[in-house]
Amino acid sequence: MIDLHGFGHQLLQGALVTVELALASLVVGLVLGLLGAAAKLSSIKPLQWIANIYTTLIRGLPELLTVLIIYFGATTVLMSIAGLFGYDEYIEIGAFAAGVTALGLTFGAYATEVFRGALQSIPKGQHESAVALGMGTFHKFYRIILPQVWRIALPGLGNLFLVLLKDTALVSVVGLEDIMRKANIAVSSTKEAFLFYLVAAIMYLVLTIVSMGVVSYLEKRARRGLTRG
Amino acid sequence: MKLKTIIMGSALFVGAALTGASAHAADKIRFATEGAWAPFNYIDSTGTPQGFDVDIAHALCAQMKADCEIVTQDWDGLIPGLKVRKFDAIIASMSITPEREKVVDFTNKYYSGGLRFLGRTGETVDLKNLDGKTIGAQRATLGAQYLEDNYSGKAKLKFYDNQDNVYLDLVSGRLDVVLSDELPTYNWLKTSGNGDKFEFKGDAFMKNDNIGIAVRKGDKLKDKLNEALKAILANGTYQKINAKYFPFSIY
Amino acid sequence: MDFSVVVEYFPRLLEGTWVSIQLVLLSIVLGGLFALPIALARISPVLWIRSLPFAYIFFFRGTPLLVQIFLVYYGASQFDVVRESVLWPILREPFWCAIIAFTLNTSAYTAEIFRGAIQAIPPGEVEACKVVGMSKTQMYRRVLLPRAFGIVLPAYGNEIILMLKGSALASTITILDLTGMARTIIARTYTPIEIFLAAGAIYLLISMVIIAIFRQVEKHQNRYLGSVSIKVPDKG
Known part of the structure; x- marks a missing residue:
């Protein structure tokens, strides 16, 4: 058995933080992605502009820089906004919230394109039949459109999640105690750089394999109404 | 899990993620240290910050009867983090320099290097x-x-x-x-x-490299820390901590 | 916010930009060269030939680039064998360590792009090659690879932009690329927001230039046909 110099438990705790960070960012990113896609497909010009600026900016910025800008910049921005409302207590954005914001924004920008493609691929007839059945806009979206979008978007979203999982390592630079930072701490006290970075790599691989399993299960489930066998 | 369940659950999740973004209690003092500067500050295998700086911070808090928390932050993020109020003081073996004094205030020295x-x-x-x-x-x-x-x-x-x-x-x-x-x-x-x-x-x-605790410009915390520092130097607490790490005085 | 620091330190940011561009260009060229044999081995009908590239691609796509960089830079230098080897003059330089990590990483992604492209070529074209009596080498050189090149372009352009973004991680091993330079400037000025935003603007500008170039090349390369698209996994 390899000797982790007593840091094994710490690394597992780091893995938990990594998973929490990835899942929370996924949720934020999915919401942003749907909103972004809706904005891009809407007939209101300013909404389209905002969505386009959002996806262009985020997709052109290195994720590391996005994390750093959010971590150092968000508090200042939030405080000046809060100041407008006469609220001058200070607002704290921790490393976790900053990480979720940065990774969620990144995921959302790419997910916008995935959702847009999926929304566009739904035949017009589906909309028309829903309306013919007397469904309202919300009903139509929730019962007819969304389940189909989900099925079409899943493979793309699955890929994005794998990217997100690896991007969580970047948040270690702002002090969140994820796998990567725990590995750094272990290296600084044991000097075993190769060992701990390799262990970290294997932990990410395991998380990747598990995620791939979950995604393929979800894909199968989403397709169940469609084909047999 | 369907997308709609995800969306419904997301409101909760986002709420949970943002609770970290609330204003925190005013009486709690948050000290930031680096955690990679043994024996002054380092992180042990249980993930807890340790070292001379950390001991001094605890001693000062005990003296001030204040509620304290020690957080870690990479070195080049310490002053930016202090400026944007991620914490209230930096106790990370930071030298008092004219450049730094332009952006933060320092207490009196707590050791010299x-x-x-x-x-x-x-x-x-x-x-x-x-x-x-x-x-x-x-x-x-x-x-x-x-x-x-x-x-x-x-x-x-x-x-x-x-x-x-x-x-x-x-x-x-x-x-x-x-x-x-x-x-x-x-x-x-x-x-x-x-x-x-x-x-x-x-x-x-x-x-003459004096090491001090950095606080935000104009923060009254500086005077409180100076007072507490004077007290632990006078009552022997400081010397006990010093002896734990170095066989000679580093003040 | 005080943007005068940006003006003052702009020349140094440009120095960093040049380092970033060198990192990206070298890694992309080397990565592309490595990717071709990996892709070809990956689609081999022989199990043991295709399992090695599979493992390679799986490792480099399944782990964060940051871990890979640290493994090459701090991990490898831990061993005496490495330090006494002929490769040490190269491995001692952070710049080359970054190039090695980036090249390995991008070659795994690029190999998948190439594989996707080769497999996206309609089987009819392969059959046609066989019918006219081409050898396997001829078929690849004259038909499959040039065709794949055209199909590959959009995904490849995307990969270069991802590499540009990934190159920011070079700053974690003392390289003064655009991000590294920004962090060094901030160490003096303590103005993270202004300097990071300026660096971000430069990255955006470079990716826009890359996108524009690829649009032109694509138009030129694929001018004789309609759209052929392939699905390529994203990268991180």
């Missing part, structure tokens, strides 16, 4: 002429600034995110000489198992 070069045992190093040598230091430290001011364009300078990586590269042979604070290097030579391969080169300089 000096800079000293470190190189391979037996290798003669002419400190007046380091042309062509590769010299390492931690980014955003007094040592790094000294190198930039005196050796820029002559020697090859390399700056690292933390001191541990500087040592890693000195041991691996990527660096010829390292410039850093004397006391942690003294500790490293004694404890890392590399004491026989490396040695100090030349004498310590900038001995």
Whole structure:
């Protein structure tokens, strides 16, 4: 058995933080992605502009820089906004919230394109039949459109999640105690750089394999109404 | 899990993620340290910050009867983090320099250090002429600034995110000489198992390097900390902590 | 916010930009060269030939680039064998360590792009080659690879932009690329927001230039046909 110099438990705790960070960012990113896609497909010009600026900016910025800008910049921005409302207590954005914001924004920008493609691929007839059945806009979206979008978007979203999982390592630079930072701490006290970075790599691989399993299960489930066998 | 369930659950999740973004209680003092500067501050295998700086912070809090929390932050994010109120004070063996005083306030010194070069045992190093040598230091430290001011364009300078990586590269042979604070290097030579391969080169300089606790400009916390510092120096608490790490006074 | 620091330090940011561009160009060229044999081995009908590239691609796409960089830079230098080897003069330089990590990483992604492209070529074209009596080498050189090149372009352009973004990680191993330079400047000025935003603007500008170039090349390369698209996994 390899000797982790007593840091094994710490690394597992780091893995938990990594998973929490990835899942929370996924949720934020999915919401942003749907909103972004809706904005891009809407007939209101300013909404389209905002969505386009959002996806262009985020997709052109290195994720590391996005994390750093959010971590150092968000508090200042939030405080000046809060100041407008006469609220001058200070607002704290921790490393976790900053990480979720940065990774969620990144995921959302790419997910916008995935959702847009999926929304566009739904035949017009589906909309028309829903309306013919007397469904309202919300009903139509929730019962007819969304389940189909989900099925079409899943493979793309699955890929994005794998990217997100690896991007969580970047948040270690702002002090969140994820796998990567725990590995750094272990290296600084044991000097075993190769060992701990390799262990970290294997932990990410395991998380990747598990995620791939979950995604393929979800894909199968989403397709169940469609084909047999 | 369907997308709609996800969306419904997301409101909860986002709420949970943002609870971290609430204003925190005013009476809790948050000290930031680096955690990579043994024996002054480092993180042990249970993930807890330890060291001289941390002990001093706890002693000051006990003296002030304040509720305290120690957080860790990478070195070059300490002052930016203090400015945007991620924490209230930095106790991370930070030298009081005019550049830093432009952006933060410092308490009185809580110990003093000096800079000293470190190189391979037996290798003669002419400190007046380091042309062509590769010299390492931690980014955003007094040592790094000294190198930039005196050796820029002559020697090859390399700056690292933390001191541990500087040592890693000195041991691996990527660096010829390292410039850093004397006391942690003294500790490293004694404890890392590399004491026989490396040695100090030349004498310590900038001995008037005073180390203080940084707070935001104009923060009244500074006066409270100064008072508490005076008290622990007078009642012997400071000396006890000092003796735990160094056999000589570092004040 | 005080943007005068940006003006003052702009020349140094440009120095960093040049380092970033060198990192990206070298890694992309080397990565592309490595990717071709990996892709060809990956689609081999022989199990043991295709399992090695599979493992390679799986490792480099399944782990964060940051871990890979640290493994190459701090991990490898830990061993005496490495430090005493002929490769040490190269491995001692952070710049080359970054190039090695980036090249390995991008070659795994690029190999998948190439594989996707080769497999996207309609089987009819392969059959046609066989019918006219081409050898396997001829078929690849004259038909499959040039065709794949055209199909590959959009995904490849995307990969270069991802590499540009990934190159920011070079700053974690003392390289003064655009991000590294920004962090060094901030160490003096303590103005993270201003300097990071300026660096971000430069990255955006470079990716826009890359996108524009690829649009032109694509138009030129694929001018004789309609759209052929392939699905390529994203990268991180």
